[in-house]
Amino acid sequence: MDNIPVDESSHPLRVGLTYNLKKNAALNVAENEAPDMEAEYDSMETVLAIKNALEGGNCQVELLEASEELPLKLMKHDIDIIFNIAEGIQGRGREAEIPAIMNFYKIPYTGSDETTLCLALDKALTKRVLATYHIRTPRYFVISKDQTKFSESFTFPAIVKPNAEGSSKGISEVAIVSNPSELKSLVSKNISLYHQDMLVEEYIGGREFTVGILGNGSELRVFPPMEIIYLDQQNPFNIYSYNVKQNYKELIRYECPAVISKEIETEMVQTAKKIYEILQCKDFARIDFRLSRNGNSHRENSHSEKIYFIEINPLPGLAPGYSDFPMIAEFNGMNYDTLVRSILNSALKRYGFHFYLS
Structure with a gap:
């Protein structure tokens, strides 16, 4: 499968959409199992939303669930490029499974490569690498x-x-x-x-933010930070937990652009861009930060607000109306279909295709 980018004007772009699907296993969770075991997987509604966005850009889309049969499916379909949202099945390096397979078969794909995804999923290893570039992170x-x-x-x-x-x-x-x-x-x-x-x-007490990044190189776009504002201000330890994300309409509100000083916004945006480039992310990613309160970061001799890197997701969720990344795009005037097509366009340009979605 030696897919070499060529002029695609003669036929619709053939896109394979790889994903892991929720099986509603959480409804039958045993006492010794995690209730959020499928949290990273996508619903069919998300898969179809991406499919519709791509088909609206004149793509022919094949749905390819990332199961053990995927290599056989790839042999049956003539695919130009993969739009990957698959989280993988098992192990610390599971997010790298699809990029590694695509590289093995020489099939272009959206998003970061297997090395970046492996590194970023290991939170401690990511912190260790970024610390060598003087990125501030909690102890x-x-x-x-x-x-x-x-x-x-x-x-x-x-x-x-x-x-x-x-x-x-x-x-x-x-x-x-x-x-x-x-x-x-x-x-x-x-x-x-x-x-x-x-x-x-x-634990860094203070305000919570997430920053979305889209594109590569000179066309890289860093969206203004979005703040996650907790409605229960009496809770001394508000965190963006699984339960909060599941019930976000009742527990939080989002503000984008965040109401922060120009200096803090510039530092956060520049730090996000630096992290994205250090880890060699591709096409899109989302990066989370905490802004410590004045003199209340739980560190001695701390008397000013400081930005702390929390973690990065180089394979952020794309669930419409739910995931942070499409929310950030929408706050900044980019609708869902345009966002999905922009991710694909970034990958197409990287691989030297002569076909771009409008």
Whole structure:
């Protein structure tokens, strides 16, 4: 399958849409299973929304669920490029499964490559890399799933999250711990549910933001930061948990562009762009930040607002009316269909195609 980009004007662009589908397994969750086990997967409504957006741009779309049969399906279809939203099936490197397969078969695809996706899914490893570029991030340590003892000298409060998950998977309403006893109990519970290492991170009190990025190189566009504003201002530890995302209409509101100083906005946008380029992201990504309160970041000698990188998602959700990335685009005057086609156009240009969607 040696797909070389050529002039596509003679026929519709043939796009394969790869995805992992929710199977509603959460409705039959056993006591020892995580209730958010399918949080990263997409609904058929999202898959069809992307398909419709691409077909509206004169594409011929083949739906290709990212299962064990995918390589056989690829052999049956003549695909020009893959639009990938698949999260993968298993393991710390699962988001890399589809890009790796596409590279093996020499099929172009949207989004970041397997190396970037592997790195970004490992939260601690991403922080370690970015720290060498002086990107500010909360203090953290990792508790191995096989570890029986760990330091009790960490600064509290802290947030506990699975080290290699997305979509707030494993981040519950009780993810904040205030002492070593709570930490030990929550880590033990989470390891039994998610069967992986846990990231323990200093909780940064303050405001929460996410920044969307679209495109590559000189055409890269960084959208203004969107703030996630929690309606319950009495809660001292508001976090963008799985439950909050599921019930966002009742618990939060979004503001984009965020009401922040020009200096803070510029720093956040420039930091997001720097992270995107350091990790060699492609086509689109979303990056989360916390802005500490004046003198209230839980660090000594802190008397001014500071921006902290929390995590990056180089494969952000595209669920219309729900996912943050299309919300950010819409706040900035870009409708859903245009966003989807823009992601594909960015990939087409990278691969040297002579076909672009309007």
